[in-house]
Amino acid sequence: MKALVFDGPGRRAWTDRPQPELTAATDAIVRVDAVTICGTDLHILKGDVPAVEHGRILGHEAVGTIMEVGQAVTTLKPGDRVLVSCITACGRCEYCRKAVYGQCLGGGGWVLGHRIDGVQAEFVRVPFAETSTYPLPKGVADEAALMLADIMPTSYEVGARNGKVQPGDCVAIVGAGPIGLAAITTAQLFGPSSIVVIDKEPSRLAAAKTFGADVLLQPGENPAAAIAELTGGLGADVAIEAVGVPETFELCTKLVRPGGHVANVGVHGAPATLHLEDLWIRDITITTGLVDTSSTSMLLRMLAAGRLDTTRFITHRFGLDEMDEAYDVFARPQESDALKVALFRN
Template sequence: MKAFVYHGPKNMSLDQVSDPKILKPTDAIVRVTTSTICGTDKHIRNGGMPEVEPGRIIGHEFCGEVIETGTSVTKFKKGDKVAVSCVTHCMSCYYCKRGLYSHCVNGSWLFGYKIDGCQADLVRVPYADNGLYLIPDGLTDEDVLFVGDILSTGYFAAENGGIQPGDTVAVFGSGPVGMCAMATARRWGPSRVVAVDIDQSRIDFALKQKWADYGLNPNEVDVTQALKDFTNGRGADVTIEANGFEATFKAAIDAVRPGGTVSLVGVFEKPQVLEMNKLWIRNITLKMGLVPANHIPRLIDLIKEGKLNMKPLITHTIPLSQVADGYDIFEQRRDNAIKVVLKADA
């Protein structure tokens, strides 16, 4: 089969590799029909995640069709159309029982990280009964494509923020994850959602889709002061950092009010400094982590009921055979690229 393989920093190629096989009774083999290129994939490509070993097939956000199941898989059968969680989990270990599915000791964390991923014709899905989700009749791959990662991550970021009705929520980073955080933050009834980014076109896009109510460009305004102006001098009740950059990390902390919450979901390649001599007195809460992807059924229901639609994020759709060009489009933001989708070759 074809697969996009990591051979080391800046060295990835579309190769012919062996088809995956059932290794455990809980496995399923899924024919990938639609996948994406994500920010984490970019970090891997650039050597920012050295844990990824050469020879790894990349990719973790996808939909497909079940073509084979292990003997212990009971919820799915050949021919089922499914969306797939980006993390694998057993549901029975110490961490799974506590809802920390992304730290499952029996799973393998993230597709394309410690196990082979989905930028390929076929993928092995461990613990298939826990990680596959039927695509409802009437919905397409594109409707539910993001539930496995970025939409779940955005929801997780908003959930970690502890948003209360009437809050001001500022999202630092208007990339795909940031926009998913904006869209899902509305489920908690904030009075305003504010998009913060130096790319004005992305702010404008978030405003056009009504995922954000206001946009602030740090190149044009003092973001911290603007958020205080919104809130009678207090600052944002919740800030969400969705970039993984030093500038947005610092800004999200500076902009939150005393007693507020900073929710971090950006992937950081470098250590960050916490100025505890200044922070301890502000009583802020910092929350962070890898998405547990436990809200996929809820997100699919919201999509089915027409209450959530993230398809506008898809700006480019190309065949898997052009995946290398897709990475360049994604990283260079060519033609205002936001999300690049890969379709199975005919």
């Protein structure tokens, strides 16, 4: 089969790899019908995630068809359409029993495209298949479900829910890439009074407007002063960091009001300064997190009911064998205006 293989920082190849086989009774082999690229994949290619070994097949977001299941798998069968979650869950360890699947102790967590071969391939082996895939409701298209593999549950759980967005809140979102736009979408579920989005790229600010942002700012426009004016001098109730660089995290801590929340969603590859000398007296709560995907079933129900519009995230579509071109487009959003790319089995 063909697969996208990481060959060290800055190097990738769409190349031949052996087709995966069942190695445990709880496995399933899934034919990849639709797959996307994540900003985390770009971090891996930059060398920001040293746990990823050379030769690893990348990718952790896919929709596919069950081809084969292990002997212990009883709720899935060949032919079933499934969402392959970015988080794998053994379902039995202490963390899984608390629905904190991202911290699974039994061989799960974020493993696909990280510690084991991922989904940017024609086929993938999914461990713990019954607790790591989600059957797709009838009528839900592959590309619509694809956004629920990672960015929607991530923005909901690590952004809006960790940030404790409440009705009437002012929410500041720093970064209008796919996660930032998903944060707009999921924050709206809680009824905030205003959503302010800060990004340096005009095209992404324009996208944020279409997703429902109320105020659009660039970093040079003194966003702290603008938000203070909007909120009577208080600042944002919640600031969501959706980039993953020191400057954007530190900006979030300046935007939030006393007693407010900073929810860091971005994947950081370098240290950020934590100004506790300023933050301690302001009662600021800072949360981080790897998504647990405990919300995926709920989001799938909303998608099936027509309560979520996820296909608007996808700006570019490719065949699976156009993986290199898709990476080039996704990695250059300033030139391509790409948000999310989707690749489909030919």
